Amino acid sequence: MLLRHTTDKIIDREALTINPAKTCQPIGAMYAALGIHGCLPHSHGSQGCCSYHRTALTRHYKEPVMASTSSFTEGSSVFGGQANLLQAVETIFAVYNPDIIAVHTTCLSETIGDDVNQIAQKARDDGKVPAGKYLIHCNTPSYVGSHVTGYANMVTSMVKHFSARSATRKNQVNLITGWVEPSDMREIKRLATEMGVKIVMFPDTSDVLDTPMTGKHEFYPKGGVTIPELISTGDSKSTIGLGPFCTEDAAVLLDNKCKVKFDMLELPIGLKATDNFITSLSRAAGVQVPESITAERGRLIDMVTDMHKYLYGKRVALYGDPDTLVPLTEFLVTLDMKPVYIVSGTPGKKFEASLTKVLSKKVPEAKFKNGERADMYLLHQWIKNEPVDLIIGNSYGKYISRDEDIPLVRVGFPITDRVGHSYFPIVGYNGAMNLVTKMLNMILDKEDRVCPEEKVELTM
């Protein structure tokens, strides 16, 4: 057994986190910043954090992940990191020449109290930011929230630094995307195009973290929201935020700053959440939903009706981020599955409220927890007490999966041992079909492997 010390005896832990279902803020800020065209994310702290964050993102995307660091030493920790950041800005523009540097902090620079706002201003005042180039920043103390919070903070800082209202409104809708894969961002854009809606989507990591092999390393790949686009978000007709944990702050700020109204939705994962997204987008833009999209929806429903019996009643354990877990849980309920255990290390009361709404009628026995010590160790203990048929989450679930012989569907971050997540979406109706396919394959593969010989079926 890999997790041989995990037992079914649950104690009330007050201090110890074991096998976390979250990580720290800066990596979220780094990921979000990569969704701006021509941007170099910069980690203001010691170089280990930056190295870890780049490594984790690289392992997940199997793509170059460029970011720089202030490389603090003990001296900077005592005297403050201003000199480091100023030198970094100068060096970065000279050597790596981005259009924009997006600075986030780490627990080190936060603990010593560096005022990044003031340092950034000084960099501009000292002429360290060349004309036409930008330096933005956000605070991402890792002892608050989680990687999700960091993503939200960087997205909010995009609004803060760029969104501007001019005299003329633009016939476009802002889509603020929560933490999803490049494939999902691409799919969301495709849906909008299919509907004939002009959108500005940010951040957008498609064509940044799923680039083709060309024999040339594009330091700044062609994807990402551009700065003129970001500026123009202040003139848009309205905003749709996809995933409240990641996008609500930004949407609210955009409303306050530029009077752009917003609709706050869950990520379009599964049938209902996608229905909501399509409905909201069609209203916001004042367009009819084209038949082609209705057909996509129909194909999903058709697939589910064909294979429903293999999904019905299956008990599922999930872990990951609230914005993914809430619509995903709702989708499982739609499929008549039983999402019985759900954990997320990301704190926030919304999570409980949303899940209660989704689960109270259909799966009243479900257990869920988020925040401190809502970890994979607890999830595993729940499973030890009463097993499940399927696990959904990132690659760390493989240890539970193997020990308990429960199939794992990989969804979330990080996925380090399989490919496909950055190419094949889970959002939209097509994404939902992809999810159903994955779940069925896992369930049916196991059935084929363990059922008695005389029960093996050719057709399922």
Place this chain on the structure above:
Amino acid sequence: MDPQRWKQEVLKKYPSKVAKKREKSIMVHEGADNIKPIQANVRTIPGIITQRGCTYAGCKGVVLGPTRDIVNLVHGPIGCSFYAWLTRRNQTLPPTPDSPNYMMYSFSTDMQDSNIVFGGEIKLKQACREAFELFKPKAIGIFSTCPVGLIGDDVHAVAREMKEELGINIFGFSCEGYKGVSQSAGHHIANNALVKHVIGLTDKAVEGKYKINMLGEYNIGGDAFELERILDKCGISLNSSFSGNSTMEQFERAHMADLNVVMCHRSINYVAEMMEKKYGIPWFKVNFIGAEASAKSLRKIADYFGDQDLKNRVEEVIAEELAIVKKSIDEIKPRTDGKMAMLFVGGSRAHHYQELFNELGMSTLSAGYEFGHRDDYEGRRVIPTITIDADSRNIEELTVEADPMKFKPRKTEEELKALEALDFNGYDGMLAEMAKGTLIIDDLSHYEMEKLIEIYHPDVFCAGIKEKYCVQKMGIPLKQLHSYDYGGPYAGFEGAVNFYKDIDMIVNTSIWKMIKAPWEAEPVIEAEYAA
């Protein structure tokens, strides 16, 4: 391009202050008989995209990470523990299904803002108690991450108190990420704690006639398993391993060995030095990366013990193993011969792996360490001349003395003298084995890496995960020498064969030749249409 010109071209891109600093870390090698000083183990310039990680990574990740029966509790916000969770490929093989193994677990105090404001010691103590209640480990190591030192949490005091309360060995590491300039500082801190808190606790050595400790071997991809196989075949007993496939018991009895052999000099030389002073165990450098190097290392060990039976046995084993290796080389070398490699990784691998490339007939045009010191380049003889800067001064230098009870010279002065050829306490460094005219670059930056590839087009580039896909986007295969790209083992004889096969595979992968679409490769057609 002439390497001197390459260097000048590259430096031009940097702001002058930066260029001045980088200038000293980039060197055109003048040959083994004319080794020039290189700047190493100095701060990375802010804004430069570096390969390096932090002190905590070197301490928790590298040195203590591979030991299976200690609970490694990370005191700090969640990230540091998360990123060091199962990410270093140290394999481990507990002897029974019930033997303790905590390596699949990540333990953290997950500090919140209230802990930063009011201090985290209470939470840390409680976390120790909970870890003890749930896991009953024989030891807990507490690792400090960046904020811990700054807010004044005293992990050592907590460790002492909890050791008393829980009755197991508990010790702390002040390995905050900002100490030192790279992982290297963390190695040193880890070494110190092992000497202070663990080594010497039990006098029960491993059984066997020839007892050695293997230092600086971390069982990436099963390297340690292969070395265990070889040593076992030779009749040499592994008393303890620092720290691939190791247990706390092995550390505790380390002082009972007859000899310390050192693989990765950078990460573990401190333990070797201190154990010699404290317990009288001599050490020398070995290298089990490369078949010839492995044979040479085995002979060194046999010569140290001086026993003819052992020497005969070792020769038999070498003959048997090399026969298999040779078959593989004969088959593969025609496909790799004459190709060119570049290696930028770690603190010893960029040196050791050149052996394997040589065996494949491949030359190394450029190499450098991520966190090596001058002695890893120029040899230990330069240690007295290395200036101790502010960053190094931060790292505790333990002064150890001969242990009044446990110090026992393994050899007399005369015996050691007679064995001088084994080069006790010696390491000649990377440069002694590199060709004149090669480019040596310490703490390679991303920009320099791109320029190396653009100008010299190596057949394989060796580095880590952060570099992997940038290099591959440029159409050059990258071999990861931290994680081995999830292959291995590469150490010892079977490891060498694995490496040959993997290099053969990557330098001859078909898909690299298909990057251009047919219509891009044949503009002629377009021209014809146009006409």
